[in-house]
Structure formats: C-alpha cells, structure tokens
Amino acid sequence: MILALVDCNNFYASCEQLFDPRLRDRALVVLSNNDGCVVARSAKAKELGVPMGAPWHQMRELARRHQILALSSNYALYADMSARVMEVLCAYSPTQEVYSIDECFLDLTGARPDAETAGRLLRAEVLRLVGLPVSVGLAQTKTLAKLANHFGKKRPEFGGVCPLHALEEPERRRLLASTAAAEVWGVGPRTRRALEGLGIRTALQLAQASPADIRRRFSLTLERTVRELNGEPCHSLMAGPARRKQILSSRSFGSLIGELPPLEEACASFARRAVEKLRDQRLLAGSVTAFLRTNPHREDLPRHFPGLCVPLPPTDDLRPITAAALSALGRIWRPGHAYQKTGVILGDLVPLENRQGELFEDARAPARSSALMEAVDRVNRTFGRGSLKLLAEGSDPRWAMKAGNRSPRYTTRIDELPRALAGTLP
Amino acid sequence: MIPDPFESSPCGARLEPAGFPSPAADFKDAAISLDRALISHPAATFFFRAGGSELESCGIFDGDLLIVDRAVAPAPGRMLLLVADGEFRLAPFSRLGRERQGELEVWGVVRWAIHRL
Numbered sequence: 001m002i003l004a005l006v007d008c009n010n011f012y013a014s015c016e017q018l019f020d021p022r023l024r025d026r027a028l029v030v031l032s033n034n035d036g037c038v039v040a041r042s043a044k045a046k047e048l049g050v051p052m053g054a055p056w057h058q059m060r061e062l063a064r065r066h067q068i069l070a071l072s073s074n075y076a077l078y079a080d081m082s083a084r085v086m087e088v089l090c091a092y093s094p095t096q097e098v099y100s101i102d103e104c105f106l107d108l109t110g111a112r113p114d115a116e117t118a119g120r121l122l123r124a125e126v127l128r129l130v131g132l133p134v135s136v137g138l139a140q141t142k143t144l145a146k147l148a149n150h151f152g153k154k155r156p157e158f159g160g161v162c163p164l165h166a167l168e169e170p171e172r173r174r175l176l177a178s179t180a181a182a183e184v185w186g187v188g189p190r191t192r193r194a195l196e197g198l199g200i201r202t203a204l205q206l207a208q209a210s211p212a213d214i215r216r217r218f219s220l221t222l223e224r225t226v227r228e229l230n231g232e233p234c235h236s237l238m239a240g241p242a243r244r245k246q247i248l249s250s251r252s253f254g255s256l257i258g259e260l261p262p263l264e265e266a267c268a269s270f271a272r273r274a275v276e277k278l279r280d281q282r283l284l285a286g287s288v289t290a291f292l293r294t295n296p297h298r299e300d301l302p303r304h305f306p307g308l309c310v311p312l313p314p315t316d317d318l319r320p321i322t323a324a325a326l327s328a329l330g331r332i333w334r335p336g337h338a339y340q341k342t343g344v345i346l347g348d349l350v351p352l353e354n355r356q357g358e359l360f361e362d363a364r365a366p367a368r369s370s371a372l373m374e375a376v377d378r379v380n381r382t383f384g385r386g387s388l389k390l391l392a393e394g395s396d397p398r399w400a401m402k403a404g405n406r407s408p409r410y411t412t413r414i415d416e417l418p419r420a421l422a423g424t425l426p
Numbered sequence: 427m428i429p430d431p432f433e434s435s436p437c438g439a440r441l442e443p444a445g446f447p448s449p450a451a452d453f454k455d456a457a458i459s460l461d462r463a464l465i466s467h468p469a470a471t472f473f474f475r476a477g478g479s480e481l482e483s484c485g486i487f488d489g490d491l492l493i494v495d496r497a498v499a500p501a502p503g504r505m506l507l508l509v510a511d512g513e514f515r516l517a518p519f520s521r522l523g524r525e526r527q528g529e530l531e532v533w534g535v536v537r538w539a540i541h542r543l
Contacts, residue, residue, distance in 0.1 A: 022512035087469040129470035129496050131533075411472060420474040420492060420507055420514040422481035425521070425530070 001233055002115045002138060002165055004106045005145040006089055006122065008082075009133040009153065011102035012040035015081045016071055018131045019410040019418050027068040031056050034252055035072055035404055072406040080411040084130045092122045097238050103149075105142060107237055116163040123160055139164040142235045143228035146185040147203065151175055165231075176204035176229070186225050191218065203229065247285070249274040250343020256295065258338050260330070263292070265394035267329045270344040271322040272389055278346055279377065284314035284355060286348025288321055290328035295340040304339075306332035314350050317369045318376065321346070322390055384413075464538050467497035474507065474514065476539065481505075481516055486539045492516075494534040505536040 008014060012030040017023045027044035031037065038054045048066050050059060056070060063070065082101045090096045093106035111118035119136040126134050137148025144164055152162035164172065182192040184203050198217070200206050207229035215223035224234035249270040257263055267290055278285055291307035308328040312320060325344050355366070379388040408416035465471045476490040484505060486492070494507050500519055508515045508522075509531040522530065 021509045021514070024512075084469040129467065131496060414473070414491075417473050417475040417491075418514060419477045420494075420516050420536075422476055422478040422486055422488075422516045424480070425508070425510055425515055425517055 001140055002108045002111070003140070003142060003145045003237065004093075004108045004115065004119055004122075005099075005137045005142070005149040006104055006106060006126075006134050007137075007149050007153070008085060008102040009135055010040055010042055010046075011082075011132070012073065012078055013042040013045070014132050015077055016074070016407055017042065018081075019077075020407065023069065027066055029056075029059075029068060029070050030074075031070055031072055033073065034254060035070070038070075039073065070405065072404055074407050074409060076409040076412045077407070081130065081132065085126055085132060085134070088126050088129050089122060092118060095237050105145065105237055108138065114166075116161065116166060119161040119163065120159075133160070136161040137164065138162065138166070140231040141228040141233045142237075143185045143225055144231065147176075147179065147183070147229075150179070150183060173204055176207060177202050179203040181206045184225060184229065186221060191222065194218070245347075245349065247274050247277050247281075247283075247346040247349070248343060249277070250291075250341060252341045253339070256338035256340055258336070260333050262394070263333060263339060263342055264326055264329060264392065267325055267342045267344060268322050268390060268392035268394075270342065271325045272318060272386070272393065274344045274346050275316065275318045275321055276385070278349070279316050279373065282352040283349045284316050284352055285312060285321060285346035286314045286350060287311045287346070288324040288328065289345040289347060290325045290332065291343055291345070292329070292332055292337075292339050293341040294337055298338075302337055304334055304337045306334075308332050309345075309347065311348070314348070314355060315369070316352070317373055318390060322392055326392060464493055465495075466537075467495055470497040470534075471495050471537075472534065474536075476516065481518075484518055485541075486516060486536075487541050489542070491540040492536050493538040493540070495537050496534040498535040498537065500532045500535060505539075507533045507536055509533050 013028050016028060016030065023042070025044065026042065027048050027050075028042040029038045029045050029050055030040040032039045035056060038050055038052060038056060038059065041050050041052065045068055048062065048068065050062065050068065056063075059068070062068065078101060085102075086096070086098055086104060089104060089106060092111070093108055095107040097105040099105055106122075108115040108118050115138050119138055123134055123136050126132060135149055135153040137145045137150065137152050138161070139145040139148045148162040148164035151164070152158045152160055155162070164175070167175070179202060180192075181187055181195050181200055181203055182189070184206060187195070187206075194217075195201070195206065198209075200209060206226060209226055211223045211226045214226050228234050251270070253266065257266075271288070274285075287309050289307055289309040291305070293305050294301060294303050296303070296305075308331055310324040310328050312324055315321065329342065376388050380386065408418070410416060410418050461468075472494045474492040474494055476486050476492050477488060479488050486505070492507070498504070500506050502519050504519050506517055506519055506522065508517055514533065516536065
C-alpha cells in the first residue's frame with residue numbers, strides 16, 4: 001500500500017493571496033473567530049517568527065514594526081477553495097479520505113507509472129487549476145505519510161513531494177533521526193514528556209522502541225503509532241467521513257451578553273446551522289442540548305456553565321429542534337450573568353433511512369415536514385445560506401462575531417467578485 | 427377549506443393523476459443550465475467583474491461578469507487575465523508582446539463576458 005497525504009501550504013493565507021496579488025510578498029496572518037488568535041501565516045510572517053496560535057493582541061508590537069497585515073477568517077472563501085482542491089485530487093485515486101479543510105489522504109497503490117510521479121503531477125495540477133500550492137508525503141502508512149508531508153514541506157530538496165517509501169534505508173533513518181518525536185502524528189505534549197523520560201526524543205527512537213513495551217507503558221494507540229512508523233499499516237483509509245455521534249454548533253459572541261432575547265436569537269441561529277449539518281449527513285436527531293458559558297477567564301464576574309438536554313422524536317425538522325433548544329435555554333438561563341457563548345448539540349443521531357413512525361402522530365406530518373425542509377434547503381441553496389430562516393433568530397445579530405477585517409467572499413458572492421481591469425498594461 | 431385531492435392522504439399514500447399519460451414523458455429532459463453550458467471545468471472556473479471600457483472592441487464592457495477558466499492554456503486569440511503590479515488586468519493574447527510573456531503572470535483565460543443589455 002502506498003498512501004499520499006496532500007496538504008495545502010499555509011492554506012488560509014494562500015487563499016487570500018490568490019485573490020489579492022498585492023498580499024503575495026507580504027507578511028500576512030489570518031485570525032480565528034472574533035479576531036482572537038493567529039490561525040494561519042504566510043511564509044513571510046513565519047520568517048518574522050509569528051507563532052501559530054498566538055493571541056493577536058500580544059503580537060501588535062511585532063506587527064507594527066514589520067507591517068504584518070492581519071485578516072479576519074473568511075470561511076466562505078476557504079470552504080469553497082477546499083472543495084475545489086478536493087475535487088481535483090479525487091481524480092487521482094479511487095479512495096480519498098478528506099482529513100481536514102486543507103488535507104486529504106489518497107490511496108496511490110498501483111498508480112502509474114509510479115506513486116512519486118503521480119504525486120508530482122497532482123501537485124502541479126492543483127497549482128495550475130485551483131492556484132494553491134500543496135505538499136505531498138508518500139509512504140506505506142498514514143503516520144509515515146504525515147511525516148513525509150512534513151519533510152516535503154520543510155526540505156526544499158524534495159520539491160514539495162517526499163517519497164519516503166522509495167528512499168534508501170540510511171536516508172530514511174537520517175530523516176527520522178532529525179525529527180522530534182513530538183512531530184509524529186498522535187504524539188501530544190503529555191506523551192512527549194513521558195517519552196522523554198524514557199530517553200525517546202526522536203521519531204527514529206520511537207520507531208525503534210518495542211511495541212509491546214510501548215503498549216504496556218502507554219496505550220494501544222501509541223503501539224499502533226510505533227508499528228506504523230515501521231511501515232506496518234494500522235490505520236485504514238476511511239472512504240467517507242465517519243458518521244458522527246454528535247453535531248455541535250457554537251461560537252463565542254463579539255461581546256458579553258446578559259439578557260435572554262439576544263441569547264435566544266443566537267441559540268436559534270446555532271440550531272439552524274446544526275440542522276444544516278444534520279441534513280447534509282442525512283441524519284435525524286433524537287435529542288437537543290442547549291448550553292451557556294460565561295467567560296472562564298474573567299474571575300471578577302460570576303461564573304455559570306449550564307446545559308440541558310431535551311429528548312425528541314427523531315427529526316431533522318428545524319422547527320421542533322429550535323423550539324426544544326429554546327425551551328432548554330430558557331430553563332438554564334439565569335439573570336445577572338454575562339454570557340460569552342451559547343450553543344446547540346444534536347445527539348442520539350440515527351440515519352434518515354432508519355426513521356420509525358410514532359404511534360400517535362399524524363401520518364401526513366413526516367411528508368409535510370420533509371417537503372417543507374426540502375423547500376427551505378432549496379431556497380437557501382439558491383439565495384445563499386440563511387436567506388430563509390425562523391423569526392426566532394431575529395434580524396439584527398448583535399451577538400455576531402467580530403470579523404473586522406474580512407476579505408471579500410470572492411468565490412461565493414456575486415456582489416463580492418474580484419475586479420479585473422481593462423486598461424493599458426503597466 | 428376544500429381538500430386538495432393530490433395532497434397526501436391520512437394513510438400516507440399519495441393520489442396520482444390517472445388520466446391519459448403525457449406523450450412527452452419519455453422525452454423529458456433536464457432544463458437548460460447556464461452553469462453546464464458556460465463552465466467546462468468547475469473546480470478551475472472563477473468569476474470576475476470587469477472594470478474599465480478599453481476592451482469594448484473585444485466585447486468586454488465595464489461591469490461585465492467574466493467567466494475565467496484556469497484549465498485553458500493561453501493561446502493566440504484568447505483573452506487573458508493577468509497579474510501585473512499586484513492587480514488583475516485583462517489583455518488579449520496578441521497585445522502581450524513576446525518579450526512580456528515571461529514577465530507577466532497569466533492567472534487564467536477569460537472564456538465568457540456576460541453583459542447586461
């Protein structure tokens with residue numbers, strides 16, 4: 001088996017640079033929801049030493065000195081560009097596992113003329129067709145493909161494609177020896193410290209550890225990591241995304257909120273987003289949980305982190321789900337608290353095909369409900385997300401997140417297209 | 427309220443029109459889709475808005491909706507979308523002198539300009 005891990009380089013920053021060429025040579029960072037932390041950096045910003053995940057307010061001095069530009073996240077753009085990348089890549093393999101917004105595994109076993117050539121070709125094609133740079137790691141297991149991708153990205157001699165499976169043994173050992181164990185997929189900070197206690201610091205040392213010993217001291221998961229580092233596949237490629245056990249929709253507010261009505265509007269809006277995901281995956285929800293959170297970092301304010309789960313007859317209808325979420329919210333809300341966040345969790349998920357009728361329900365109700373929800377989906381597909389929604393969401397989202405410096409939604413909004421000038425060339 | 431006979435009945439079954447079957451049913455075709463007609467490579471196709479009136483002789487007017495395909499190679503007779511000085515620029519292939527072809531970056535090829543009358 002030969003697997004490829006294909007990963008977009010500086011994905012969010014690259015999307016921004018593709019549609020605004022002035023940003024190409026600039027130090028650029030993209031900030032998380034509410035403009036809190038750095039979630040992507042252009043090559044220049046990396047050179048200046050902006051760390052991933054850094055709170056932006058701590059970076060202001062560095063930003064001012066080097067004129068680092070900070071943009072708010074433009075998720076509509078990133079999601080559309082991600083879909084394009086995945087679409088191009090799926091032509092290269094019968095099996096694609098989309099692992100995150102900017103990376104996927106491909107099974108390149110039997111690729112012609114060979115996996116490395118296929119890897120170089122798909123890298124060139126994504127760049128040509130979609131305009132985004134990717135790196136490719138090739139190896140016999142997912143864990144090694146992840147590492148190979150890391151080498152492909154960091155070491156210019158590979159030209160963006162690292163065929164770890166085809167390297168000579170001494171070269172492989174040298175690469176693994178030069179890599180910290182913490183870089184290995186699935187090795188978190190706590191495991192790293194425990195491994196250091198055993199003298200295991202590099203990926204090569206981890207690969208040479210005894211699997212039985214690792215299982216005894218740590219876990220089956222880490223034993224599998226050791227086996228995978230030695231080229232023994234333990235993690236199979238999932239053809240599709242795993243069916244989820246829960247669907248969560250939640251986000252922090254732009255500012256703290258105390259009164260119930262705006263919290264209800266926010267909660268109804270998260271219910272709608274959760275139902276969109278639910279319907280996308282053709283699932284029904286058997287329970288709805290609403291929760292509230294005060295800011296855990298504000299020790300000067302009263303704290304309150306309540307949640308309440310309401311069971312439902314399995315449904316994907318926005319109306320009963322929103323009603324249940326709002327009734328739960330009304331019961332957990334306490335006056336006198338400044339809430340930072342609310343959210344909705346859909347649980348007890350069952351596939352749509354397994355729907356069971358209720359003994360006392362109107363036999364026409366399911367058909368009416370699904371006809372209505374399909375009409376709502378169609379309207380929102382045609383006119384944009386959230387064009388048709390319940391009045392419970394209100395019309396003025398004062399709880400909306402801060403996105404002070406978002407770029408235009410170049411690929412998903414007809415009134416935000418990039419401009420092309422007809423004029424004399426410079 | 428008059429009950430709609432084609433609305434689903436209490437037992438869940440739907441009534442279907444039972445007259446003479448439509449002679450056109452076997453020839454039913456999907457409606458015309460502009461997306462299908464104008465876009466050959468969906469993953470590589472992007473929309474732009476034209477600015478300026480210098481290319482009216484080539485059929486591009488200020489405010490036109492441009493359909494740009496990155497999968498199509500630049501060639502004589504084609505309208506190019508270029509990157510120059512940090513901006514997107516439109517130019518016919520012919521106007522791009524041989525010496526400038528290496529210097530300016532071709533972002534894509536404009537396949538259609540949709541113009542409101």
